[in-house]
Amino acid sequence: MEEHKQLFSDFLKTKGLKLTGPRQIILNTIFTYHRHFNVDALYDVIRKDHQNVSRATIYRTMPLLVESGLIKQSLRCQSKDHYEHIHGHDDHLHFLCIKCGNIIEVKSKVIDETLVQLAEEKKFILNDYNLGAKGVCEACSKKKE
Amino acid sequence: MEEHKQLFSDFLKTKGLKLTGPRQIILNTIFTYHRHFNVDALYDVIRKDHQNVSRATIYRTMPLLVESGLIKQSLRCQSKDHYEHIHGHDDHLHFLCIKCGNIIEVKSKVIDETLVQLAEEKKFILNDYNLGAKGVCEACSKKKE
DNA sequence: TATCTATTGAGAATGAATATCAAATGCAAT
DNA sequence: ATTGCATTTGATATTCATTCTCAATAGATA
Known part of the structure; x- marks a missing residue:
């Protein structure tokens, strides 16, 4: 069994819940196709193979x-909540283009370490963070109005 | 004229828009009462004195x-968009306690500068950023479960 | 004052997310 | 396999923040 499936199954079991068919389809689709996604887009992909x-x-x-720690809530884009994988991916931040909606992922050790240090100073137990920077991407800034 | 009013007025003028009565009331209320706020709460405060x-x-x-740069969108909380002042306040990030909901504001020059540098590398025109870190604050971590 | 836009309030409309509920499913113990 | 029972599901209705519509109004300028 793939690791993410095992983890999810274990998580559900501790809550007295079941790894049902639909939940497996959702989990598989997320970990096969998507790094960042919203429910709407996910629904479309799933529906191609599973109309039910x-x-x-x-x-x-x-x-x-x-709650299981496999994904986390990420940016909110075009009025939709977005999610992204955690399992198997490092922390990273996002540059979000306000023109085309594209997301650029960036990793920064400096920011990660700074946050850990700040949290320590404030005696804050850090779970995770979301850093979304808004602006205009290179492609869009070259387009004329 | 207060500085924020002047700035807003100037901004509107450059767009061919007007600093009307309602806009002044909204601006004043925001800069009198609120550091972080959402439209709903703002509406309630404004309505006390201005039913129209x-x-x-x-x-x-x-x-x-x-767009004028006086406020920015901040955390989304309880399904509502939140805003916070920029004018008169430095960039800062938020530690959000998942137990008590309290927000701790933290400033970090290192993070500000790192972001500017990363944006330059990616040729991304940076407008602003939001950094929300989730975890447990000192007070809550001392409480017993 | 006349004219031309921008703006407003009120209420309707939108749309993502959630709740409802009867039917279906998963699982454990027979 | 079969039964029993709580969990889950799909379909649909509902909620609620936010946006849109539109006729009436206000602001600026000449």
Whole structure:
């Protein structure tokens, strides 16, 4: 069993919940196709192969995946909540283009370390962070108005 | 004229827009009472003294204030967009306690500078950023479960 | 004052996210 | 396999923050 599936299954078991068919489909799709995603886009991909998985179930599964530590809530874009993988990925920050909506992922050890240090100073137990920077990407800044 | 009012007025003028009565009321209320706020709470405060300012106008004014650089969008909390002052306040990040909901503001020159540098490398025109770190604050971590 | 826009309030509309509920499913113990 | 029972599901209705519509109004300028 793939690691993420095992982890999710274990998590569900501790809560007295079940790794059902739809939940497996959702989990697999997320970890096969998506790094960043929103429920709407995920729904479209899932529907191609599984016409019987409903939007409601996807919405219901998100908080479980977040609580399990496999994904986390990320930027909010075009009025939609976005999510991203945690399992298997380093912390990183996002440059979000306000023109085209594209997301550029950037890693920064300096920022990671600075945050850890700041948290220590404040005696704050740091779980995770979201850093979203807004602006205009190179491609869009070259386009004319 | 107070500085924030002057700045907003100037901004509006460059866009061919007007500093109207309702816009002044909104601006004043924000800079009198609120550091962090959402439209709903702002509406309630404004309504105490000005029954004729509508929700729609407040919603419409927010993007203008953001574009003028006086405020920025901040955390999203309880399904509501939140805003905070920029004018008169340095960039800062937030430690959000998941137990008590309290927000600790922290400033970090290192992070500010690192972001500017990263943006330059990616040829990204940086408008602003939001850094929200989740975890448990000192007070809550001392409480027993 | 007349004219031309920008703006407003009120209420309707939108749309992402959540709640409801009867039918279906997973699982454990027979 | 079969039963029993709590969990889960799909479909749909509902919620609620935010945006849109539109006729009426206000601001600036000449």
